[in-house]
Amino acid sequence: MRTVLLALLLLAPPLLAEPDLEKLRGSVVQVFVMSQGEDxxxxxxxxxxxxxxGTAFCIAPGMLLTNAHxxxxxxxxxxxxxxxxxxxxARVLFAGHDCDLAILAVDDQTLWQGMQSLEIGDSxxxxxxxxxxxxxxxxxxxxxxxxxxxxxxxxxxxxxxxDAHLAIQIDAAINPGNSGGPVxxxxxxxxxxxxxxxxxxxxxxxxxxxxxRHFLKDVEDGRYDGYPELGIYHAxxxxxxxxxxxxxxxxxxxxxxxxxxxxxxxxxxxxxxDVLTRIDGIPIENDGTIRIDGESYEFTHVVEEKxxxxxxxxxxxxxxELKEIPVKLKGxxxxxxxxxxxxxxxxxxxxxxxxxxxxxxxxxxATRPSEDLAYYYQQYYRxxxxxxxxxxxxxxxxxxxxxxxxxYRTYRNEVVASxxxxxxxxxxxxxxxxxxxGDLVKIEFEGVNVPPLVLEKGKIAxxxxxxxxxxxIPEDRHVKEPK
Amino acid sequence: MRxVAPLLLALLLPRLAAAxDPAQLRAALVDVNVAAQPWDxxxxxxxxxxxxxxxxxxxxxxxxxxxxARLVTDAxxxxxxxxxxxxxxxxRVKHMDLAAGLALVxxxxxxxxxxxxxxxxxxxxxxxxxxxLYQLGxxxxxxxxxxxxxxxxxxxxxxxxxLNTTLPAGGDGQAAVRDGKLLGLVWGTRGxxxxxxSVETIRRYLDDLADGSYAGPPGPGLWVxxxxxxxxxxxxxxxxxxHGMAITRIVPGRTGDGVLKExxxxxxxxxxxLDDEGRFMHExxxxxxxxxxxxxxxxxxxxxRAKVLRAGKVEELELELxxxxxxxxxxxxxxxxxxxxxxxxxxxxxxxLTRDQNFSRRSPGATVLRRYTERDGWDPKGERKQVVxxxxxxxxxxxxGFETLSCAVVESVNGQRIGALADVxxxxxxxxxxxxxxxxxxxxxxxxxxxxxxxxxxxRIARTYRVSRLSCLEGDEG
Numbered sequence: 001m002r003t004v005l006l007a008l009l010l011l012a013p014p015l016l017a018e019p020d021l022e023k024l025r026g027s028v029v030q031v032f033v034m035s036q037g038e039d040x041x042x043x044x045x046x047x048x049x050x051x052x053x054g055t056a057f058c059i060a061p062g063m064l065l066t067n068a069h070x071x072x073x074x075x076x077x078x079x080x081x082x083x084x085x086x087x088x089x090a091r092v093l094f095a096g097h098d099c100d101l102a103i104l105a106v107d108d109q110t111l112w113q114g115m116q117s118l119e120i121g122d123s124x125x126x127x128x129x130x131x132x133x134x135x136x137x138x139x140x141x142x143x144x145x146x147x148x149x150x151x152x153x154x155x156x157x158x159x160x161x162x163d164a165h166l167a168i169q170i171d172a173a174i175n176p177g178n179s180g181g182p183v184x185x186x187x188x189x190x191x192x193x194x195x196x197x198x199x200x201x202x203x204x205x206x207x208x209x210x211x212x213r214h215f216l217k218d219v220e221d222g223r224y225d226g227y228p229e230l231g232i233y234h235a236x237x238x239x240x241x242x243x244x245x246x247x248x249x250x251x252x253x254x255x256x257x258x259x260x261x262x263x264x265x266x267x268x269x270x271x272x273x274d275v276l277t278r279i280d281g282i283p284i285e286n287d288g289t290i291r292i293d294g295e296s297y298e299f300t301h302v303v304e305e306k307x308x309x310x311x312x313x314x315x316x317x318x319x320x321e322l323k324e325i326p327v328k329l330k331g332x333x334x335x336x337x338x339x340x341x342x343x344x345x346x347x348x349x350x351x352x353x354x355x356x357x358x359x360x361x362x363x364x365x366a367t368r369p370s371e372d373l374a375y376y377y378q379q380y381y382r383x384x385x386x387x388x389x390x391x392x393x394x395x396x397x398x399x400x401x402x403x404x405x406x407x408y409r410t411y412r413n414e415v416v417a418s419x420x421x422x423x424x425x426x427x428x429x430x431x432x433x434x435x436x437x438g439d440l441v442k443i444e445f446e447g448v449n450v451p452p453l454v455l456e457k458g459k460i461a462x463x464x465x466x467x468x469x470x471x472x473i474p475e476d477r478h479v480k481e482p483k
Numbered sequence: 484m485r486x487v488a489p490l491l492l493a494l495l496l497p498r499l500a501a502a503x504d505p506a507q508l509r510a511a512l513v514d515v516n517v518a519a520q521p522w523d524x525x526x527x528x529x530x531x532x533x534x535x536x537x538x539x540x541x542x543x544x545x546x547x548x549x550x551x552a553r554l555v556t557d558a559x560x561x562x563x564x565x566x567x568x569x570x571x572x573x574x575r576v577k578h579m580d581l582a583a584g585l586a587l588v589x590x591x592x593x594x595x596x597x598x599x600x601x602x603x604x605x606x607x608x609x610x611x612x613x614x615x616l617y618q619l620g621x622x623x624x625x626x627x628x629x630x631x632x633x634x635x636x637x638x639x640x641x642x643x644x645x646l647n648t649t650l651p652a653g654g655d656g657q658a659a660v661r662d663g664k665l666l667g668l669v670w671g672t673r674g675x676x677x678x679x680x681s682v683e684t685i686r687r688y689l690d691d692l693a694d695g696s697y698a699g700p701p702g703p704g705l706w707v708x709x710x711x712x713x714x715x716x717x718x719x720x721x722x723x724x725x726h727g728m729a730i731t732r733i734v735p736g737r738t739g740d741g742v743l744k745e746x747x748x749x750x751x752x753x754x755x756x757l758d759d760e761g762r763f764m765h766e767x768x769x770x771x772x773x774x775x776x777x778x779x780x781x782x783x784x785x786x787x788r789a790k791v792l793r794a795g796k797v798e799e800l801e802l803e804l805x806x807x808x809x810x811x812x813x814x815x816x817x818x819x820x821x822x823x824x825x826x827x828x829x830x831x832x833x834x835x836l837t838r839d840q841n842f843s844r845r846s847p848g849a850t851v852l853r854r855y856t857e858r859d860g861w862d863p864k865g866e867r868k869q870v871v872x873x874x875x876x877x878x879x880x881x882x883x884g885f886e887t888l889s890c891a892v893v894e895s896v897n898g899q900r901i902g903a904l905a906d907v908x909x910x911x912x913x914x915x916x917x918x919x920x921x922x923x924x925x926x927x928x929x930x931x932x933x934x935x936x937x938x939x940x941x942x943r944i945a946r947t948y949r950v951s952r953l954s955c956l957e958g959d960e961g
Contacts, residue, residue: 235928238884245918245931258926273929375850408711442718449706449731454714 020187025082025142026115028057028182030135031066031104032087034076040366041398043348043357044473049075055134055181056104057189058117064104065212066180067194068095069159071102072342079106081115082142094219097342098226100159100194101207101215102180120216121188123208124149124168132172132193132204134181147172147204154298155205158195161361162338163227165304167194167205174204210305218307225308228329230300231264232257237275237286246275247320253277254317255288255299263333269325271318278315279303303329335392335426336380340365347427348398350476351434352460353406353467354453358427359394359415367398372447373413393426397445397453401471405463411453415446431479503615503660505625509566511542511602512658514619515550515588516564516571521557524840525832525874527825528952533559538655539618540588541665543604543689546596551656551668551680552579552586561588565598566625581816582640582700582807583688584670584680604689605664607682607767608632608644614661616650616669616677630659630677635768637775640700642684642768643670646677681768684779691782698782702807704737705730705777710748710759719748720795726750727792728761728773738777738805744793751790752776752802777804813867814838814856824904827953828911829932830877830944831885831921833893835869835904849890851924867902873923877948881940885930891923905956911937 031054039045054070056079064079071077071092078087088111095102106112124130132145147170155167170183174193183191183206191206218224234255237243248254254277260266270276276299277283282290284299292301303312306329314325332339340361349356357363364377373396380394395416400409416430417423420437424430434441434455441455468476516537520530540550540563548563555561555576562571572592579586590596608614609632616628630648637643644667650657654672658665659679667679691697707728710716719729727750733739743749750756753776755763761773776787783806791798816838826833834840836855855870871893878886893901896910897920911919914934921930932940941953 233926236884239882239931241881241918241933242884242929242931244933245916245920245929256928258928371850371853375854378850408709440718449708451708451712451715451731452718454718456714456717 021142022083023116024133024144027118028055028133028142029064029079029081030054030140031056031070031090031180032076032078032080033071033074035073036075037073037342038344038346038362040346040357040360040362043346043355043478044350044475053135053137053177054179055177055193057133057180057182058112058115059103059120059189059216060117061112061115062105063093064090064106065192066102066104067159067192067207068097068100068102068342069194070180071095071104072097072159077104079104079111081111086110094215094224095343096215096218096224096226097160097339098157098163099165099207099211099215100157101192101212103219118182118184118189119187120209120212121185121190123152123210124185124190126150126152128185130170130172130183130185130190132170132174132178132181132183132206134178134193136173136175136177138175143178145172145174147202150203152208152295154301160339161365162340165211165227166208166301168208170204170206171202172204173202174206178204214305214307226331228303228306228308228310229261229264229332230303230312230327230329231261231266231333232270232276233259233261234276234288236288246273246317248275248277248317252317253286254284255286257316261334263330265312265327265330266314269327270314270316273318275317276314277317277322278313280313281315336394337361345478347478347480349427349431349434349479350401350464350468350473352455352463353401353403353409354411354455355398355401356395356416356427356430356434357398359396363396363398367413370413373415376415376446391423391425395424395427395430397443401467403463403467403470405459409453411445411450414450417444417446419443428479428482431477503617504663507600507602507663508617508625508660510598510600512617512619512625513540513542513548513563513565513590513599514538514623515540515548515554515574515656516562517555517558518560519555519557520559522823524823524834526950527823527832527834527955528827528950536655539657539669541658541668542599542601543587543665544601546590546599547577547601548574548588548590549668549685549689550586550588551670552581552584554655555579555586555588556581563588563590563595564619564623565595566619567623569623578692578697580688580697580699582702583684584641585668585685585688587692602658602660603664604682604686605661605666608659608661608666608679609767610634610769612661614659614666616648616654616657616659618650618654618657628657630679632679635681635765635771637772637779639703639774640684640778641670642681642771642775642779644679644681644768646679647675648672648677649675650677687780687782698784699806699808701738701778701781701783701804703774703778704734704805705739705743705749706732706734707749707761709761719746719792721748721792725792726759727757728759736805739802740805742800742802743789743791746793748792749773749789750792750797751788753780753787753789783807813870822955822959824955824957824959826904826907826956827877827941827944827950828907828921829919829930829937829940830879830882831888831930832874832877833871833904833907834874835871851892852890855892866900869903871901871904871907877944877950879940879944879947881932881936881944882930885928888927888930891925891927893921894924895922896920903957908954908956 034049034051036049056064056066059065077090079090080087088106088108090104090106093103093105151169154164157163174196178193181193182189193206195205197203237256254275257270257274260270279299279302289296290299311326316323397411397414400406419433439457443453519534523529523531538554540548543549561574563574564571572595574588574590577587577589613631616630618626620626628650630646632644634645650672654669657669659667667681670678670680727748730747762770765771789800789802814836873891876888897915899910918931
């Protein structure tokens with residue numbers, strides 16, 4: 001039996017270049033991380049640190065590429081080559097949470113001796129064979145698993161919770177520990193293993209070369225800025241009467257612009273009822289897709305390939321007339337981001353027996369929000385520029401801490417509407433309004449018949465010290481300095 | 484001697500020992516059977532499958548049975564039966580009020596009318612009172628259960644007594660009887676717990692009807708805040724010895740409109756002092772919500788005195804209790820049994836928002852609609868009489884691309900703002916450049932349809948989906 005297998009291997013045509021094991025043992029390193037996240041529900045607390053393993057590999061002298069999720073919230077970060085015994089202290093040079101990639105640096109130069117960089121190749125073809133290299137659970141030595149490319153499409157990137165990019169699905173086993181490891185074909189890197197799929201078997205995802213290159217190009221200037229956002233709410237244009245009403249000629253296709261998201265690229269450039277017919281000259285279909293080299297993509301894919309600061313040209317039919325609109329690309333822009341935040345301390349203010357926080361995705365994940373709060377959360381980036389109430393951040397009264405002075409206050413996750421009649425633009429301004437106000441400060445809330453909170457500064461000061469002592473709150477606030 | 488003792492006891496304690504007269508019970512307690520067919524809210528041109536309901540009622544006037552309103556809504560056929568007989572007799576709904584929770588059913592069979600004898604309404608049951616509850620079983624036998632009052636609570640216009648009872652779950656209109664008089668109708672039962680619609684609610688309903696015109700109980704109208712918190716007490720300027728509730732909003736047209744002001748503190752109503760939760764001590768039922776004074780005790784149109792703290796001074800005011808119908812409610816309860824209003828245009832099924840609509844679909848639009856419902860008749864912009872929305876779309880080539888539109892609130896049609904369903908019909912008379920243009924709230928695409936082809940499209944959709952009637956607007960009901 002053994003001889004038969006051997007014979008098969010020998011006969012097999014050399015489609016897949018044998019990975020050079022010696023080279024890989026030096027270039028693909030194991031990552032050990034001790035991370036500590038934040039407790040957004042009780043922001044003065046710090047959860048217990050957790051240890052985990054991942055993989056990284058050399059892409060250029062002095063630079064290791066891995067997943068952002070491997071190194072997020074890291075307190076201690078170490079790497080080890082398969083051909084050495086020493087663990088080296090590492091640090092994060094760049095982290096791109098929106099594309100789940102990060103670059104690590106190691107200051108001890110002995111790590112890099114004899115280490116070869118792996119070259120980034122082109123996107124692998126469907127059904128072609130690939131090998132995932134890394135340090136997954138189940139052992140401590142370098143592991144190589146083989147599979148084929150099953151599917152290439154835009155997928156959610158779960159690390160940020162808010163981004164979707166091109167991803168390649170492979171059937172090679174991708175397990176915890178594989179994260180950040182290279183997926184190779186013909187001696188080149190054709191992907192970075194990054195996530196699996198719950199309740200499924202033989203489904204692993206890797207970050208394709210286009211996304212890796214986008215990240216590497218972004219950091220060339222010494223800073224990671226992230227993906228640009230076109231920022232247009234649009235609708236498909238499948239309805240003939242609607243096309244006729246919008247004076248779209250026969251044979252022309254496109255999508256209907258409904259609204260530009262505030263702070264993003266198209267504010268002031270795109271109007272409601274504009275029909276977007278082309279993006280950088282490529283025709284947009286009525287369902288919002290474009291075709292490049294026979295493959296179908298969402299039209300925003302063109303923006304995916306660009307960096308912040310670059311320009312994309314939209315061809316727009318406005319009131320029957322065709323216009324070319326160059327759009328200088330910006331990032332998300334809004335302070336309230338739907339992305340999960342990492343490596344950041346949560347903002348909060350404990351004032352007497354009241355805990356105020358800005359409404360963030362991390363907060364929504366950390367607490368069990370009411371339907372009402374979920375509504376505001378949803379609205380804040382759908383409709384942030386709702387007439388007359390543009391605010392960059394929403395502030396919420398998260399909870400009432402037990403004390404004699406807070407008796408009968410049954411607030412939970414109430415959205416602050418105003419402080420002494422003024423609408424705070426963000427958390428910082430809220431804190432300033434509360435602290436700068438007179439001896440009586442009246443805070444009103446959104447929602448139906450929620451009673452106002454009237455704070456008496458004199459009483460609060462006394463309660464404040466008692467509550468912080470009793471609840472063991474070492475710091476009563478963390479408020480970010482303006483950038 | 485042995486035989487005399489029980490007799491003596493019976494004489495000494497006549498009330499405790501008096502068993503109800505079976506003949507009287509059999510002549511007053513009836514079983515009410517209803518075949519009902521509510522309108523289908525999602526497809527309002529048709530009715531839902533027939534529902535069979537059964538409950539109980541009590542004869543309160545010659546040939547007239549008092550029962551629960553919810554048993555007889557949307558009734559197609561009403562029949563009653565009496566103890567010891569399987570025979571059913573025809574009857575009809577004479578009057579119904581969902582706010583009071585009560586209805587009158589008139590027995591139309593002359594033969595049965597002669598057999599029935601009204602039961603008198605008794606005095607209110609007090610806390611800890613025990614009494615019998617009667618039910619006509621499936622075997623048409625009169626069954627006796629017991630109940631004991633545990634507490635009382637005001638719920639809207641209804642005063643309910645909570646019971647500890649032996650009555651099985653699913654109670655609907657069974658009579659509580661003491662000394663041959665009615666003490667209430669069972670509102671519901673679950674496990675060992677039951678609720679009884681009180682004599683006070685029944686009396687208000689019957690007295691209101693007595694003069695031939697029904698005013699109904701007053702509607703809700705005041706938004707209030709309890710004043711347990713010292714910060715709010717200081718904010719409203721309430722002295723330590725003063726107790727009551729702060730008024731945060733007054734629904735236009737309803738009780739208090741024009742008399743009370745926001746930030747008034749209501750200290751007493753109709754002679755009852757309020758506490759800091761807005762409750763008061765009732766002479767029979769103990770601590771009750773002030774809703775009972777404002778909505779449960781009197782008829783709409785009556786007046787009550789109110790003691791109010793306004794800007795540091797106590798003032799005596801007079802409040803007229805106003806009916807539910809006194810104000811245009813943005814999101815009304817659908818009037819039971821009434822035909823729902825709707826409009827089908829280009830396959831869009833447009834409905835005015837009502838409280839009984841059920842948005843189980845988890846769309847963002849459903850959340851928006853639920854928020855309108857919470858605001859209790861309050862249009863923040865003050866421009867609408869109804870919230871008109873697309874419930875769903877009957878897919879057709881003409882509305883291609885909009886098949887999944889749902890829960891979208893209509894902002895304008897042909898540039899005209901939509902404040903009621905009738906506005907849509909009016910706006911359709913003035914198309915824009917040959918098109919009807921529907922605009923929705925939020926980031927939704929406009930829906931357009933060629934005006935010249937609308938009639939043809941509607942006809943096709945009506946035929947495809949077998950829509951028997953494309954619209955039912957205000958005034959068309961019936």
